[in-house]
Amino acid sequence: MTAPTHIIASISAISFVSLLVPSYNLGLSHFIVGSIFSMLPDIDNPRSFIGRILFFFSTPVDRKFGHRTITHSFLFLFLITSVFYLFGFIYTRSLVIPLSLSCTVFISYFSHLFFDSMTKQGILAYYPSRLWGVFPRRASWRIRTGSKIEILYFTIFTISSLVFLPLGQSGVIQAFNRLFQSGGVDLRLKEFELKKEKAAFGFTPSQIDSLLSAGAIDPKQASELKSKFYEIEVQLEKFKKDQGLDE
Known part of the structure; x- marks a missing residue:
């Protein structure tokens, strides 16, 4: 050739x-x-x-x-x-x-x-x-x-x-997900967001830090809230990666 x-x-x-x-x-x-x-x-x-x-x-x-x-x-x-x-x-x-x-x-x-x-x-x-x-x-x-x-x-x-x-x-998986992404994926994303809100009582890490600075919660409580929040965050990122939505 x-x-x-x-x-x-x-x-x-x-x-x-x-x-x-x-x-x-x-x-x-x-x-x-x-x-x-x-x-x-x-x-x-x-x-x-x-x-x-x-x-x-x-x-x-x-x-x-x-x-x-x-x-x-x-x-x-x-x-x-x-x-x-x-x-x-x-x-x-x-x-x-x-x-x-x-x-x-x-x-x-x-x-x-x-x-x-x-x-x-x-x-x-x-x-x-x-x-x-x-x-x-x-x-x-x-x-x-x-x-x-x-x-x-x-x-x-x-x-x-x-x-x-x-x-x-x-990647093949990501390409197929972009083409055929179903409503089920969107539903799962919403579930993760709700889990984060429940885990930290609706507070974000920055808001938790503000509460700690104001003396509204003690360091142990702040640590537990942030730990639960980040745990759900890790699960969410893993789900996004598996679905090819991590960009």
Whole structure:
């Protein structure tokens, strides 16, 4: 497949993952990294977009290994992801911070391998084994690079990205709640507000502090009232979060 198709396919893939994993928050850096690493397997082809830019690397790799061999393998996929994570760890001194972008590297690079396996030639996915990786197995069902079918794929990936991105930013549950929020949710919110009023006898924390300052209640009473108020407040916030209303 061509570079534009690989780029939009990777964006579609990481957007889909962000839709399933709310903690996988996408930013500009994810799209930049994803775009770069979605093209990187073609570093073995001097005629590819990235191969022309990094000709000093692509030419010797092509001569030594050939196109769609070592850089299109699962071995190279794990190697690249591991090296990226290692550099991220060295730079941030954190085991957690580099994870998000490292996942982007893995997803984007893998998407390239997967979609290239759908072409007529396939890839040496199991390098150094000479076993070619193709999907589907029947050659007549696979596509040619630059064909009309690839243009169709490009269109599908573009539409998918436009759908997955906004959903992924807010999460599936939150999106559905915004679309199909029922009166039952509003009723529950009102119940929580009533519970707060009853727990603190209708007083807010600031009003309780005022009563304490005025000597109307003692510190123990003030503490108990505020404790009950905040307990209901925590329950309310949890309910809002579960319903996707915490923004």
